[in-house]
Amino acid sequence: QLQLAESGGGLVQAGGSLRVSCAVSGESFLSVFVIGWFRQAPGKEREFVGAIRWSDSYTRYAESVAGRFILSVDNAQNTVYLQMNSLKPEDTALYYCAATKYYLLTSTGEYNPWGQGTQVTVSS
Numbered sequence: 001q002l003q004l005a006e007s008g009g010g011l012v013q014a015g016g017s018l019r020v021s022c023a024v025s026g027e028s029f030l031s032v033f034v035i036g037w038f039r040q041a042p043g044k045e046r047e048f049v050g051a052i053r054w055s056d057s058y059t060r061y062a063e064s065v066a067g068r069f070i071l072s073v074d075n076a077q078n079t080v081y082l083q084m085n086s087l088k089p090e091d092t093a094l095y096y097c098a099a100t101k102y103y104l105l106t107s108t109g110e111y112n113p114w115g116q117g118t119q120v121t122v123s124s
Helices: none
Strands: 003-007 010-013 018-025 033-040 047-053 059-061 069-074 079-084 093-101 118-123
Touching (some): 003 093, 018 093, 018 118, 033 069, 047 069, 047 079, 059 069, 079 093
Antiparallel strands (some): 003 018, 033 047, 047 059, 069 079, 093 118
16 A cells, blocks of 8 residues: 655745655555645645656646746655755645656645645745
């Protein structure tokens, strides 16, 4: 059974960078999977950040992060990285990774399972 675990969150100043990780385990055939990243700020709905297809590293990003955030896959470590650059206070949220198959979808309902989340806080 596929399991996901995020790590790497923390506190960073506006304009800075941070990399969060999503370690994937429990499945040996990962090429069918798409790993999505979502975030949820206090009082707001969970929103799509980006997604990457394991087989070819094809990516899709939300407009709010395009050009600042970069997704990558490390096959040797079975890990997906979300590199976040030029961070803004509005990027502050609990960041989750989740899995779906084949398509780079943006709806939370299309993803299962989910990790437990990692907190990213950007100070102004």
